[in-house]
Amino acid sequence: MINKDPAINALGTELSPCSSDPLTGFFRDGHCNTCDQDQGSHTVCAVMTAEFLAYSKYVGNDLSTPRPEFNFPGLTPGDQWCLCAARFLQAHDEGCAPNVNLAATHQRALDIVPLRILQDYAV
Numbered sequence: 001m002i003n004k005d006p007a008i009n010a011l012g013t014e015l016s017p018c019s020s021d022p023l024t025g026f027f028r029d030g031h032c033n034t035c036d037q038d039q040g041s042h043t044v045c046a047v048m049t050a051e052f053l054a055y056s057k058y059v060g061n062d063l064s065t066p067r068p069e070f071n072f073p074g075l076t077p078g079d080q081w082c083l084c085a086a087r088f089l090q091a092h093d094e095g096c097a098p099n100v101n102l103a104a105t106h107q108r109a110l111d112i113v114p115l116r117i118l119q120d121y122a123v
Contacts, residue, residue, distance in 0.1 A: 010106070034108050102119070
């Protein structure tokens with residue numbers, strides 16, 4: 001049985017939903033919930049931009065192309081998605097990080113991304 005971490009956001013309050021359309025999250029529950037088995041730490045609720053989607057595709061994680069076999073519609077600018085914290089930090093370092101919904105970003109993201117960096121991208 002998988003035990004989810006407590007649903008607490010990066011601000012220390014209850015974790016808000018990230019997206020139900022498209023349905024996101026490690027557990028595909030619309031939240032950036034996590035657990036020890038979530039090795040990618042899908043904890044940052046990112047607001048997609050065209051620049052970030054192009055960057056993600058360039059570095060090998062195509063989030064914009066639909067993959068019906070995985071029930072994945074493909075993301076477009078404005079969509080919110082539970083992004084791997086390390087990928088967010090990598091995009092930040094490259095100057096093309098997406099915006100962030102802090103209320104929907106899990107506190108475990110702070111294990112990888114400093115709060116001050118997340119706050120710089122907060123919407």
